[in-house]
Amino acid sequence: MDSLTRRDMLAASAGGIMLPNLLNAPINPKRKRALRIAHLTDIHVQPERGAAKGMEAAIEHAQGQKDKPNMIITGGDLIMDSLGADADRTRTQWSIFTSVLKANLELPVEHTIGNHDVWGWNDRAKYQNESKFGKVWACEVLGLTKPYRSFDKAGWHIIILDSVHRKEGNGYTARLDDEQFEWLQGDLAKVPAKTPILVVSHIPIIAVCSMFDGENEKTGNWVIPGAWVHIDARRIKDLFKKYPNVKMCISGHEHLLDQVVYNGVNYFCNGAVCGGWWGGDYYECTYGYTLIDLFDDGSFENRYVPFGWKTQP
Numbered sequence: 001m002d003s004l005t006r007r008d009m010l011a012a013s014a015g016g017i018m019l020p021n022l023l024n025a026p027i028n029p030k031r032k033r034a035l036r037i038a039h040l041t042d043i044h045v046q047p048e049r050g051a052a053k054g055m056e057a058a059i060e061h062a063q064g065q066k067d068k069p070n071m072i073i074t075g076g077d078l079i080m081d082s083l084g085a086d087a088d089r090t091r092t093q094w095s096i097f098t099s100v101l102k103a104n105l106e107l108p109v110e111h112t113i114g115n116h117d118v119w120g121w122n123d124r125a126k127y128q129n130e131s132k133f134g135k136v137w138a139c140e141v142l143g144l145t146k147p148y149r150s151f152d153k154a155g156w157h158i159i160i161l162d163s164v165h166r167k168e169g170n171g172y173t174a175r176l177d178d179e180q181f182e183w184l185q186g187d188l189a190k191v192p193a194k195t196p197i198l199v200v201s202h203i204p205i206i207a208v209c210s211m212f213d214g215e216n217e218k219t220g221n222w223v224i225p226g227a228w229v230h231i232d233a234r235r236i237k238d239l240f241k242k243y244p245n246v247k248m249c250i251s252g253h254e255h256l257l258d259q260v261v262y263n264g265v266n267y268f269c270n271g272a273v274c275g276g277w278w279g280g281d282y283y284e285c286t287y288g289y290t291l292i293d294l295f296d297d298g299s300f301e302n303r304y305v306p307f308g309w310k311t312q313p
């Protein structure tokens with residue numbers, strides 16, 4: 001590993017090869033894998049461009065691994081968009097999503113909500129009196145009583161957050177409201193210190209790839225919108241600082257790949273099943289999902305797996 005240059009590593013990373021977690025502690029040879037997760041984020045299923053087949057291909061690829069994952073976690077933006085779509089279009093997208101899942105899913109699944117899964121927030125005046133306005137529709141389809149929650153699995157504690165916060169007027173920003181933040185504080189406080197924690201959010205809490213999503217430096221300053229990376233990252237990272245057992249945070253949203261280590265927590269932005277919304281690669285990121293191995297000593301591996309999808313007309 002020592003002989004690898006940084007350039008080699010970036011090239012390897014772009015090709016989806018697994019890299020050792022260089023900033024983590026040396027690997028304990030006695031560690032045992034506790035759980036293998038397939039993280040499928042930003043599926044953005046829609047009737048066009050063969051997206052349903054693409055979603056199917058990603059699920060099949062993940063489930064067809066010789067060394068099978070134990071579960072799937074979806075990372076949000078499950079459908080192309082319902083923020084500004086009418087009821088018919090939203091219904092069509094959810095029905096594709098659920099039928100592809102039903103026909104192909106063999107593994108247990110946990111869902112995360114993304115901004116595009118929220119109905120009508122881009123045209124609040126038109127949709128706000130609908131009974132399925134906002135997150136109601138997505139929660140109903142996904143069988144969730146709340147868009148955020150936590151559970152224990154194979155010796156790890158897994159927290160699924162809801163990043164999508166309604167702004168005044170139309171649109172959203174990336175943050176936890178006070179109620180969810182207080183819940184998170186309480187949830188973390190209950191986890192035994194020896195239990196490692198994985199945090200899942202749709203929008204990254206911290207990400208570096210967002211710098212390169214467009215010409216964000218053109219004003220002479222780096223400009224990263226609050227809808228791209230959690231605008232409340234400061235209070236979240238301050239909270240995590242009290243809990244060294246928070247090991248790993250995973251997200252989607254950017255359709256890009258990165259790994260940031262801050263205060264000992266590893267933050268991974270894990271690409272997109274749909275690449276650039278089924279229209280090809282998005283910058284350096286191609287159609288893929290991530291295999292995550294969680295080990296009994298609190299260590300982990302995070303590997304992006306392209307599933308070979310060819311863009312459809």
Ligand SMILES: [Fe+2]
Nearest residue numbers: 042077253254
């Ligand atoms: Fe997305």
